[in-house]
Amino acid sequence: MEILVKAAQLLLSLSILVIFHEFGHFISAKIFKTRVEKFYLFFNPWFSLFKFKKGETEYGLGWLPLGGYVKISGMIDESMDKEQMQLPPQPFEFRSKPAWQRLIIMLGGVTVNILLAIAIYIGMLWLWGEQYLPTSEANKYGIVADSVAQEMGLRNGDKILSVDNEPVEDFFKIPGKIILDKAKTIQVERDGQPFNVLIPEGFLARLLKHQSPDFINARMPFVIAGFSAESAAKAAGVLEGDRIIGINDLEVLYFDQFREIIPEYRNQDISLKVLRQADTLTFNFRLPESGLIGAMTNPADHFSFKDKQYSFLAAIPAGFNRTWKGVGNYLKQLKLIFSPEAKAYESVGGFITIGNIFPSTWDWQAFWSLTAFLSIMLAILNVLPIPALDGGHVMFLFYEIITGRKPSDKFLEYAQIVGMVLLFGLLIFANGNDIVKLFR
Template sequence: METILIKAAQLILSLSILVVLHEFGHFMFARIFKTRVEKFYLFFDPWFSLFKVKKGETEYGVGWLPLGGYVKISGMIDESMDKEAMKQPPQPWEFRAKPAWQRLLIMLGGVLMNFIFAFIIYIGVLYAWGETYLPTSNVKYGIEVSETGEQIGLKTGDKILTVDNQQIENFNKIIPTIVLDDAKSIQVERDGKVTDIEITDADLALLLKSKSVMTPRIPFRMRVEGFTPDSPGEAAGIKIGDEIKGLNGKAFQFNDEWTNELQKHKGKPISLLVERDGKPTEIAMNLSDEGMIGIQIKQFVDDVFELKTIDYGLMESIPAGISRGVQTTKDYLKQFKLFFKPETKAYESLGGFATIGNIFPAKWNWFSFWNMTAFISIILAIMNLLPIPALDGGHVMFLFFEMISGRKPSEKFLEYAQITGMIILLALVLFANANDIIKMINGTF
């Protein structure tokens, strides 16, 4: 429960910051062009608001429905659907009375703010924390693969060499590169030979659904640090500080070998070899039905892999942060294109609020929080540019039509378009959140 609350708190804070900044972008350009802003709200306020205060011509407030926020600009057909005001003659301070290029900038203000804010975050993150990653070349023991990894043709012990014959410097970017660049093959070293593994559209569909595909293979060495509730290991006499050496007379070179051996003896008696105070000790016990000993362990992996760290000074962090923002935008656009490729079944991975909240860590971490916030800011910018009425992109589409053709769509048409867009958005929200519910029911969330 605590984990869920921490993730929810991070999600709410992140979205609140981004919504306020997005709406401020519209507000700022509206004020620059002397357009009246009647309301500036975080969250929606049907029937009542949690807080409101009026300063000048604008009412600032917090609504009770946490599905975003809005600014109500005079003389504009938006989600408020204020038809009565639109029946009156246009006034100089109204949105509809402004030139098309000014209305275009007002509508693009929120998206611009989201992009700028994301780039600023990346600059700050790189300056404050630098960049640390595991080079692919340093994964010296090969990989440990999940069931998905096996299904696409990888094997535990493989060493990743290249993707489509291109080296990937950062190990954690191998799977994203395969998915986003529509890679056709992976080159691995297996049993001393170079092997080509073909990647099909069906494989991409598996990768999109999977939480984990591969991890670096870790040498076997573990020490007991604690116990789980009702631990069979503690009941059998295992002590904190014991270092595990073997099982049923077998020694292990890698962690995956140890895990596989445990799974073979679920609910059965085993003989565990531990080292205690420098001496070998045999402990007889029964594994749980899940194949667990019930211990918390330290694995000594800190000195196994050599990480690469890049530190950035203030001036260095600016181009590096902008570059990361641009690359993140490109990667998300590539990911977005997958939704229009039915064979990858990317639409099944579309998620709602639970999916977004789940990307935040279970413990509060400012480094992760700001990275996730920058990423979500870019997502919001791109999604708002979609040419769907009721989104900024829908308004921009009609404005471009007006600027090119010289004819402004009728207000009645814009009203119907707004209603249609809201229905489309509601359907998308319901679909995305239904996907979350299905994943929870199937235990794949």
């Protein structure tokens, strides 16, 4: 069921993005009186699931969900319509329009994708505001550093002060700043003293290969917030609100310490020490085979999250700002792919990777946030100067505008073929990475 929910969110998100992207080309072409022969969501080799014609344009739904397209008259595109290009140019065709008009038509898709991201962020900030955990609040008990973070030089209980001497307001943005900005140092407070953690040379690739981006987390005490149906701790007399402080003769003050130690006592009698208001109590019971006491804690009980609300007018500049930062962060991610040190190309994924970023339960706030991110991603990828992408056409149009010479139709045809081969190669590589990861 989780897979179906993720797949449905991915399909809906991609459908929205493709329709808006292609509408950008469509409306730009219409403004300059350029004929649009087809407008399709998804590709339709051999047959269409649904189609109808209105005016001069055929609208339809293809069966291959790898994108979508508009077929503009007199343009060399993925349709590879050579017969039309052999006929004399018509006034309504793309090739008959001035270079500046053709440039606007080609940039129409990515422009609308950026505008869509801005609109989504404005709506999200207006409706839901933004909530985050301030780093100062997360430092209340220090951090929990997983094995990779400890290899990097961090320790459980460290309090992160800055990254490369720059404070980070949102605690959960620290991992992204370390990776995207290729940080060299992390400033922490350790045992009450300032300490400078030097990130090992070449460690970026190790971080990128790490399965979990949350290699650091906020440390918290284990205060009981609820019990499972068959809780051994509850049966022994432990109550909600009790704070676990020890197992047998061991002092265990934090949840991460408890989680690491408790499996060692499965199928054994244990003495669980808890703090109840001002009293220290001990409860004796047998830990089941599962190694679980059947109790849980709630991070929201230990930290004060910052909740910022926006009026509609205040959400507009904030939406622009969030989109701008999103563009900058994605450009940094692309740069990492070509970095020999980072080896980020080994982590490039396809549809499975993209689908997995969606939550396993339907959450509209998460859906729209991810759709905005994917809209930025689609815009940037499409504007790359690769033939067959919008950026490839833009590259040749700039050449024409600067030199005054238009590349021949035959050259553009060959460039389109090369670009399509490259794109299919990248598609196979990315989705091949996904398949390899499934068997690791």
